[in-house]
Amino acid sequence: MTEFPHPFDRAIALEPQGSDRFIGRTSDDYWNAISPYGGVTVATVLEAVMRHPDRIGDPIAMTANFAGPIQAGELIVRASPARTGRSTQHWQIELTQAGDPQPLVTATAVFAIRRKTWGDTESKMPKVPRPEAFQRYPLAMAFPFLERYDFRYVDSSPFAGTEESVTQCWVGDVPSRRLDFPAIAAYCDSFIPRLFVRKGLASQISTVSLSINFHIDTASLSAVQGTFAFGQARANGFNNGFYDQEGKLWSEDGLLLAATHQMVWFKD
């Protein structure tokens, strides 16, 4: 299966329009229940910085806050460097839509030129068979973005109704696509909501804030093997309308790509 450009690249495509301003468009391919899939929104926010002519280095950390419901149509992304040091750069980003004066997404990002240093990975990828050893999880709901991801659970059913919300699965794009920073950002929101795992069914939820810490740089990312990522996620707590989700992603060859954390509004 080949499509050019990949639906993901079309979904996050931005047209520069003057200083710090980019125009995008929501994607039917990545539509969720009532708004775009959040992972693609996070990737679009990141893409604005990646494409900015003043950007230095690679993404180190980013946070995107989902402030209001994005409508189908044109997106305006404003990304501006708040402060640039010798090797570190801080960004402020906002996503708006015409006719709505207030931001729909507020975000910050830290980029940096990395240097060679001592390194070690404490969170090693669990030893699991390669993605080919597992079946693609059948679509549980009819939201378009789910057709764009190939989830392969390695040890549990996602709608488990268990007492602990841990899940482990391979995730890849459909059709398959190389791993890059926007794809990783999008994968960070792809874990099945922890509430669904606990309750064994889908219910009303909405991510309010998502953070990503990136553990790879451009050079190591361009050398990773395979197009799947291995994801592990869990919740620390559910309390009075909000719960959290922590996730980690590794490449097929076991490189730690990112750790991610989000807070999610829920209704029970």
Add this chain to the structure above:
Amino acid sequence: MTEFPHPFDRAIALEPQGSDRFIGRTSDDYWNAISPYGGVTVATVLEAVMRHPDRIGDPIAMTANFAGPIQAGELIVRASPARTGRSTQHWQIELTQAGDPQPLVTATAVFAIRRKTWGDTESKMPKVPRPEAFQRYPLAMAFPFLERYDFRYVDSSPFAGTEESVTQCWVGDVPSRRLDFPAIAAYCDSFIPRLFVRKGLASQISTVSLSINFHIDTASLSAVQGTFAFGQARANGFNNGFYDQEGKLWSEDGLLLAATHQMVWFKD
């Protein structure tokens, strides 16, 4: 030992100055090596929202990015609501200093009015003796802010030089002080840097981005027992100039207070 107001309250004190603008001052009590202790800066950013007349609800999630070195003296904190929904409110915050046109801290926060829902804590506090069972860890370095915290390690030395960076300790204010949202935000940066744990010695580091997910609300917080928090922290990975740190905090009676994540620049 009694001091009124508590040095922490003096350190995060803000004077409203027109719409969305607050004036503070760096604190000698919480000075670090060359700038204020980052935890107090995060608490000051949060305090600006807490004190804002338009604020609704409790903090749910916040991210503060350390963009430049704060100098001793006056702080200008601008906190403005980006979007306010029925029960959720998104904030953008910047900390600047006179004579420096660019932000020294960029931050976002999500606040919300919580509702009673089903809840569960998956990350339970480890079973450990109460803080009284342990000695205060002797100050390892002569930075003033360290005198303002009482760390009591329960199972390891902080400068361990081990292969895994996990530490577990009680942390409390000196003099002791009730737990509130700013104190919890400050505790989130109080974990000994993971690099020091791994290397067994202090070296040059600097947090670039810190996020907090809050798991308690005002009502449950006002009912917690004790003034210490129990903290557990670890790193996922160290790679080419940056490493991460993940931490959790519980109250003395075992309530999950917050989970926190930061990315740290380091030199080796």
